[in-house]
Amino acid sequence: MKITWYGHSCFRLESAAGSVIFDPYERGSVPGMELPVGLSADLVLCSHGHGDHNAASLVQVSGQQTDYTVETLFCWHDDAQGAKRGENLIRIVSGGGFRVAHLGDIGHMLPDSQLKVLHGVDALLIPVGGFYTIDAATAKALVDRIEPVVTFPMHYRGEGFGLEPIGTLSEYTSLCDNVEYLDTNTYELRRGEEPKTVVLRFA
Helix, strand or coil: CCEECHHHCCEEEEEEEEEEEEEECCCCCCCCCCCCCEEEECEEECCCCCCCCCHHCCCCCCCCCCCCCEEEEEEEEECCCCCCCCCCEEEEEEEEEEEEECCCCCCCCCCCCHHHHHHHEEEEEEECCCCCCCCHHHHHHHHHHHHHCEEEEEEEEEECCCCCCEEEHHHHHCCCCCCEEECCEECCCCCCCEEEEEECCCC
């Protein structure tokens, strides 16, 4: 399965089962980042209604049926049961021999029942920047409970990009043991990998 990061929380999955884009963002909503023109997929999934996560209109949908199954877990965008920022949807996409979970703008530690559903996913796409979402320490605690094979940090501030109030990538990666930094925005997910964190480069 090919995983491509388009910045912020926007990823594209591509396999024999089809293509999926998570959380495309509106133009101008994320400083220093813009989606490629002509982005396309068979399916678009948005975690919540904020402009930096729900720009489905910017993705050309093929109309082709995928062979993926999608599980949705309901949670909150904050640590006050939605009182600050509303709700958030976690998506678990299964197909092409892999299970991939996108946590959207999760704002709190998950209950055991949801951690059990997520446990052992092949790829976990998780926000790490804090302020609007969980912070680096809570993200690491979630990863330790979920035990994914490959973790992809997202929703953080980098050099020349990202929302001003949120934290930097290093605040999260400093807590991790096995981190692989790539000079590309794509990764080929394979069977039999050792658990690790993969940092993709915004291109």
